[in-house]
Amino acid sequence: MICADARQLLHAYLDDELDVAQSAAMATHLQGCATCAAGFREHQRLRHALAQPDLYRHAPAALRERWTPRREPADAVAPAAPYRSRRGPIVWALAAGFAGALLLATPLFYALQQHGAAGDMLADEAVSSHLRALQPQHLMDVVSTDQHTVKPWFDGKLDFSPRVVDLAGAGFPLVGGRLDALGGRSVAALVYRRHLHLISVYEWPAAALAASAALSESQQHGYTVLRWTEGGMQYVVVSDVDPAALHEFTQKLRQASDGGDLR
Amino acid sequence: MPIEAPAAPPPLQPAIGARFEAVVLPWLDAAWNLARWLTRDDADAQDVVQEAMLRALRYFDSFRGGDARVWLLAIVRNTYFTLCTKALPGHLLEPIDEDVHPLVDEQASPEALTLLAVDIGSLRQALERLPAPWREVIVLRELEECSYKEIASITGQKIGTVMSRLARARERLKLELSGRSGEARRHDLR
Structure with missing residues (x-):
């Protein structure tokens, strides 16, 4: 050459x-x-x-806020940022100041709130994953209403064995399962049905430190996300079903997991 | 299937909101980064991104999978060019005469290597001084880390064009940075 x-x-x-x-x-x-x-x-x-x-320019907080659907009542209390016309140097100076303060305060915030923040991201991810799964052809890797078919299917695909329980008697028939990824690790995703609504259940082993955590609930544009840690496993449940029904489902799931573990 | 009334804000169509948020919103930073570097101004970037996001929402039905980032960046770029030609005809056209900026490798002596000023301030200035088509290709390649193929589909150019633009843009950037560091050197105490 x-x-x-x-x-x-x-x-x-x-x-x-x-x-x-x-x-x-x-x-x-x-x-x-x-x-x-x-x-x-x-x-x-x-x-x-x-x-x-x-060198990378990040979107200003005000812009992001304008394009992010409001989620929780706590957000709704804060006044929504109106669309500001372009010549507003003072507003921008304020925004820049705010962004600066945010930059300074963020590490501290994360240090204090690591669990909460990580949890919110996880809820986001879980909803996105559930939504992706609802797109045609994405829902299930293994289609079966039988937990004895679904559970063995995960063998060799994950580094743990997920709990698969039968809740058909309680009105939540099992539909199938798939592999998914949340927070950078492979997780088991089980799909249950309630009438016409689908419920995704994600489970994976918890980090040793947090072997159990109470149930927490969040709402994201029409989807309910429930999250808890129990018996060394983390669970996230996502669905657009009525929150009361989802709580009922969760309760049955936890009871079934507790009592005897229908493997 | 019963339709629930989701609590989406008015500007977003409820049905599209969740999917749009999941697919397009993660690339808001990318959109802003490109728009901000193209416009070199916060207020203009604000206009471009706002308009581009509205267009993205409008055309979202026609988005058939694929790379949402490439799709959104192409919209941002088109929006920028439309807004610019509307506001300042000619300004944007900034024709780059490739003969005026020939691809000549200045003797890359090892000495020149040490002259390259690569601090943030110098880089930012040098990059902002590049003509828009070159600035664009540098931002897409180096900051956004797009492949040649992705840049080609964002800018609607052939891969060959992307490649030669990028080469020229880098040579020019290097030249700018060498020049600037010459001034800086006078203040060097060593």
Whole structure:
């Protein structure tokens, strides 16, 4: 390869967009040619410099708030940010100040509220996952109303064995199960039905420190998310069914899990 | 299936709200980043992103899966160009004469390497001084970490065009940064 060619391919090489043969030819050339190698290093350095996170512009809080549906009554109490016309330097200065304060306060907040914050993100994720699952063809990996079919299906697919219970008698027939991912780990997702509503149950082993936690509830645009930790397992239940019915379901599920564990 | 009345805010259609929020909203930062770098101004970026999000919501029915980030960034980019041509005809067109900025590798002596100023301030200024089409390709590639293919579908260009634009944009950026560091060097105490 001659230097002119190398210069043509330098950027694609830098971006890892060359095929194997060209990439190898380029590497060989750079080994033998000090000039091209120096140019390459310089661009590498420039690339590295441009990757500094401070260069990335993040959406202002006011904009994000405007586009985020309100979720909980607590949010509704705060006045909704009206759409501000573009020439509002003072408002922007205030917003910038607020963002700055937020930046300063955020680490502290996380330090204090780590559990709560992580939990909210998890609820978000669980709702998103449930929504994705409702899209055609996504709902189930194994379709069965029999827990003795569903439970073994997870063997070898997860590093734990999920509890699968039969709640058909209580009006919540099992529909099937699938593999899913929440908070960066693989979890078991079981799908139950209540009339025409579907209920996703996510479960996975809890971190050793929090082996049990009380039931907590949150609402996200029409979906109810219930979350608890019990017997070393974390559970998240998501559905658009009436919250009272979901509580009933959860109660039955916990009783079934407690009492005898219908494996 | 019974339809429940969800508590979505008025501007979002309830039915679309949840899915739109799950699919499009995660890329609000990406949209803002591109718009802010293109406009170089908070208020203008605000207008562009607001308009782009409204368009995204309007066209969301026609979004058939695929990469939502690429889809949204293409809308942001188009919105920017439409708003700009409306507001300031010609300004945006900033024709880049590729002959004026030929792809010449300045002798990349090891010395030049140490001259490259890569502090945030210099980078920001140098990047803002680039003509929009070059700034765009740098932001998409380096900040947004898009592949050539993704950049091509966002900007509606051929991959070859993306590649040569990126090469020229980087050479120019490098030149700017070397020049600036020359000034800075005079204040260097060593």
